[in-house]
Amino acid sequence: MNEELLNTLSRIVANATPLVIASLGETITERAGVINLSLNGSIVMAAMVGFAAALVSDNLIVGMIAAMVAGAVIALIIALASIELRQDQVAVGFVLTLLAADLAQFLGQDYTRIPGPQVPNWPVPVLDQIPIIGPIFFDHNILVYFSYALAIGIWFWLFRTRPGMAHRAVGERPEAAFARGTNVHRLRYLYTTIGGALVGLAGAAYSLHFKPGWSTPPSMQGDGWIALVIVIFGGWHPFRVVLGAYLFAALRAVSSDIQKNGLIVLGQTIEFNFVLLNALPWLLLIVTLVLVSTGTIERLLQIMPRPLQKRMRSVLRSDSPKALGTRFEVD
Numbered sequence: 001m002n003e004e005l006l007n008t009l010s011r012i013v014a015n016a017t018p019l020v021i022a023s024l025g026e027t028i029t030e031r032a033g034v035i036n037l038s039l040n041g042s043i044v045m046a047a048m049v050g051f052a053a054a055l056v057s058d059n060l061i062v063g064m065i066a067a068m069v070a071g072a073v074i075a076l077i078i079a080l081a082s083i084e085l086r087q088d089q090v091a092v093g094f095v096l097t098l099l100a101a102d103l104a105q106f107l108g109q110d111y112t113r114i115p116g117p118q119v120p121n122w123p124v125p126v127l128d129q130i131p132i133i134g135p136i137f138f139d140h141n142i143l144v145y146f147s148y149a150l151a152i153g154i155w156f157w158l159f160r161t162r163p164g165m166a167h168r169a170v171g172e173r174p175e176a177a178f179a180r181g182t183n184v185h186r187l188r189y190l191y192t193t194i195g196g197a198l199v200g201l202a203g204a205a206y207s208l209h210f211k212p213g214w215s216t217p218p219s220m221q222g223d224g225w226i227a228l229v230i231v232i233f234g235g236w237h238p239f240r241v242v243l244g245a246y247l248f249a250a251l252r253a254v255s256s257d258i259q260k261n262g263l264i265v266l267g268q269t270i271e272f273n274f275v276l277l278n279a280l281p282w283l284l285l286i287v288t289l290v291l292v293s294t295g296t297i298e299r300l301l302q303i304m305p306r307p308l309q310k311r312m313r314s315v316l317r318s319d320s321p322k323a324l325g326t327r328f329e330v331d
Contacts, residue, residue: 008253009136013144016249018043018205018220020147022227023234023241024154025198029075031158031236032191033171033323034082037093038074039199040224041100046070046203048108051214054204055116063117064204071200072193074100079192082327083185089325097224104218111214119143119209143205147242150198155238167191171321174328184328202227229285236321251284 022043029036036042046067054063074096081087119141127138137148157164167187169177174184206220207213226248234241 006132006135008257010139012246012249012253013136014140015210015252016245017140017144017147018202018210019223019227019230019245019248020242021143021150021205022199022202022224023230023245024147024150024238025071025195025202026227026231027195027234027236027238027241028154028167028198029192029195030231030324031168031171031321032188032195033174033321033326033328034079034188034192035089035093035325036075036078036192036195036199037090037228038078038096038100038224039227040222041097041104042071042074042196042199043203043206043220043224043227044218045074045100045104046200047207047218047220048104048111048203048214050200050204051116051207052108052111054208055111055114058117060117060119060208063208064201067204067207068197068200071203072197075192075196075199076189078196079189083188086327101218101221105216108214108216112216113213116213117208118212119205141209143201143209151238151242158238168321170328171323174323174326178328178330185330188328199224199227226285232320233285235319248285 022039026036026039049070050063050067052063053066054060057063077096078089078092081092082089121139121141123140124138124145128134130138138145158168166177166182169180170182170184170187178184203220206223211219227245230241230244230248233244
């Protein structure tokens with residue numbers, strides 16, 4: 001395979017990693033019936049906190065832990081507001097995303113454009129020598145490898161374990177789960193906090209490697225909204241969520257390449273408007289949301305032959321957890 005193409009695919013995997021981690025964290029949260037709409041602000045705040053902590057301590061682990069704590073605290077506020085104060089999750093999350101993003105820029109003023117520690121590259125011995133696969137997937141850093149393990153671990157947890165079944169139950173039918181002895185509120189607290197911690201780790205992934213350092217406005221601004229859409233695109237399934245993150249990263253890579261070199265068609269270079277190219281991934285995400293929310297995908301499936309319908313429905317199905325965003329009241 002062409003070396004330039006291999007490098008491009010490798011960059012796509014690396015650049016998608018923060019989105020993968022954030023989207024999987026939100027998948028955990030939403031599978032428990034809670035919407036964490038603060039993702040954009042959480043990622044920005046965690047990026048600032050993670051970079052500042054790593055810089056001051058000169059320790060990457062400290063930076064990552066600090067970022068995870070920041071993300072977990074913001075998520076915990078949403079769970080607390082919903083469960084104890086009976087406030088709307090969407091409204092609280094929206095306020096928190098604005099507050100966290102602005103607060104991060106205010107508190108991070110002293111750390112702007114300062115070089116700091118970065119997560120080093122760590123090729124996996126032997127695996128990085130496998131033709132094609134090695135350079136694409138195994139010549140990265142520990143955060144990329146963690147994203148692989150995270151996707152597999154969440155899938156196994158949700159669909160192959162009894163506690164994972166209870167996890168899904170509190171997001172689908174909390175009343176039935178409660179009747180079987182499950183503490184719905186405790187599990188929602190737990191999985192919202194874990195999901196928030198992963199969102200925080202995604203923030204650290206930006207500022208400690210993929211977009212190293214801290215700047216105002218933050219370079220990762222807007223990626224939290226993208227992660228929320230990727231969860232919907234992925235149908236709340238870990239593997240499809242990862243695929244969605246990779247597809248979005250690929251769109252960004254294509255957009256960036258066209259900006260630099262133009263689009264060559266039949267030997268002719270076609271120039272594109274810079275703003276339009278930046279908007280292209282967002283437009284495609286909007287189209288995806290429209291297709292999912294209007295039932296268009298289901299209508300398209302009905303046109304297909306029945307044997308193919310069943311297979312494609314299992315791949316394209318994107319039903320949200322039935323109790324998503326609702327409060328559970330104990331009588």
